[in-house]
Amino acid sequence: MSLAANLADLAPHAEVRVFEPKTEEERDCHWSFWGSGRHVEALKPACKGTWKRWQLIDHEKKVVHESVAQNYITLSASDYLKLCKANLSPTIQLVRNAVKKIDYKNNVAFLSAGDITYTAAHVFDSRPPEKKSGGMMQHFLGREIRTKEPITESDTVTLMDFRVDQSRGLHFIYVLPFSDTHLLIESTMISQSKEPQQWYLETIDNWLNERGISVESDIGYESGVIPMDNCQPQDSRTSAIGAASGTIRQSSGYSFNYIQQQTKQLAGRISRGCYEVPTPISAKLVFMDRLFNRVLIKHPELSVKLFMQMAGALNGEQFARFMTGTASFSEWGRVILSMPKTPFLRHMWSV
Numbered sequence: 001m002s003l004a005a006n007l008a009d010l011a012p013h014a015e016v017r018v019f020e021p022k023t024e025e026e027r028d029c030h031w032s033f034w035g036s037g038r039h040v041e042a043l044k045p046a047c048k049g050t051w052k053r054w055q056l057i058d059h060e061k062k063v064v065h066e067s068v069a070q071n072y073i074t075l076s077a078s079d080y081l082k083l084c085k086a087n088l089s090p091t092i093q094l095v096r097n098a099v100k101k102i103d104y105k106n107n108v109a110f111l112s113a114g115d116i117t118y119t120a121a122h123v124f125d126s127r128p129p130e131k132k133s134g135g136m137m138q139h140f141l142g143r144e145i146r147t148k149e150p151i152t153e154s155d156t157v158t159l160m161d162f163r164v165d166q167s168r169g170l171h172f173i174y175v176l177p178f179s180d181t182h183l184l185i186e187s188t189m190i191s192q193s194k195e196p197q198q199w200y201l202e203t204i205d206n207w208l209n210e211r212g213i214s215v216e217s218d219i220g221y222e223s224g225v226i227p228m229d230n231c232q233p234q235d236s237r238t239s240a241i242g243a244a245s246g247t248i249r250q251s252s253g254y255s256f257n258y259i260q261q262q263t264k265q266l267a268g269r270i271s272r273g274c275y276e277v278p279t280p281i282s283a284k285l286v287f288m289d290r291l292f293n294r295v296l297i298k299h300p301e302l303s304v305k306l307f308m309q310m311a312g313a314l315n316g317e318q319f320a321r322f323m324t325g326t327a328s329f330s331e332w333g334r335v336i337l338s339m340p341k342t343p344f345l346r347h348m349w350s351v
């Protein structure tokens with residue numbers, strides 16, 4: 001949908017069909033990312049929250065970042081998809097069907113969806129990537145609640161609170177305070193195997209109890225598994241975009257910014273007659289993220305420290321740039337200097 005919305009802006013007369021079997025409501029969840037005031041303005045109808053402060057906490061310290069230029073923005077996925085849909089042009093249409101099969105003959109693609117076979121000169125495929133067993137992943141369950149009493153620090157997002165059970169892998173609580181009585185709390189793991197649903201729920205309950213936060217009512221639940229490894233597209237003959245093309249940062253699981261950049265660039269290219277999909281994340285960044293994950297797998301005892309030191313080495317603006325892949329050479333230098341050298345040097349050759 002992001003590509004279609006960008007095409008509607010940059011190539012509004014292109015003949016495009018977007019195949020999506022799920023409704024916006026069926027796809028609803030929270031998508032967060034760092035963005036400027038311009039992003040907040042452009043995405044206002046889909047914004048559920050924006051913050052200028054975020055924090056990471058472990059048993060020893062709290063790293064709090066504040067930013068003037070950057071916002072941590074949370075969108076309702078459903079409202080974002082509706083915004084994209086409203087932007088489509090008469091020749092760029094949504095088809096509410098799954099693609100069952102794609103065949104190629106003489107460089108023309110034949111897509112079967114519903115009872116119709118569509119022909120296309122170019123296919124961009126954002127079906128979710130193949131799942132790789134044993135790969136690193138971020139898996140989580142979130143609970144959206146109303147609280148009985150107002151909470152404190154409702155102007156601050158908690159990106160990672162590590163003061164939870166670390167015995168099964170890197171584990172943290174993520175909190176989005178939409179107001180002082182409206183929260184999304186997620187129990188998130190970065191590891192190679194999922195946990196039973198009850199385990200995440202109990203973690204959230206304990207976290208709330210320890211802080212004396214009583215639940216007035218439940219608003220909803222969401223869960224997800226985000227691959228943090230190399231992604232393989234479902235069909236190697238099509239041009240993969242989105243997660244299947246590697247838009248997910250392997251060290252953090254964030255992909256929204258990268259999908260926006262990729263689809264905007266691609267729409268620009270298509271308007272000029274070029275159909276090559278832009279590489280979403282530079283090879284250097286992919287290498288650094290893979291090295292980071294390698295150290296996490298081989299040295300789980302260092303995991304919390306790695307995130308805390310990385311965040312502690314940067315201020316708010318720098319951290320936001322780091323998370324969105326736009327950090328400068330010197331900001332990278334700060335992060336590298338803050339890391340323990342021996343494990344990174346030892347695993348550099350096996351990435």
Ligand SMILES: Cc1cc2nc3c(=O)[nH]c(=O)nc-3n(C[C@H](O)[C@H](O)[C@H](O)COP(=O)(O)OP(=O)(O)OC[C@H]3O[C@@H](n4cnc5c(N)ncnc54)[C@H](O)[C@@H]3O)c2cc1C
Nearest residue numbers: 019022029031032098099126127223224242243254255256
């Ligand atoms: C609960 C949850 C919370 C998340 N939070 C964040 C976040 O805060 N920040 C962030 O950056 N990322 C977040 N993510 C990850 C983010 O959603 C994904 O990285 C991103 O959606 C990938 O985009 P995509 O377009 O590549 O694929 P998807 O968004 O997965 O879209 C793939 C689409 O393909 C459709 N499809 C499947 N099969 C077919 C078929 N045969 N024919 C036609 N269509 C098909 C599916 O219905 C789906 O709509 C979250 C994920 C989840 C599940």
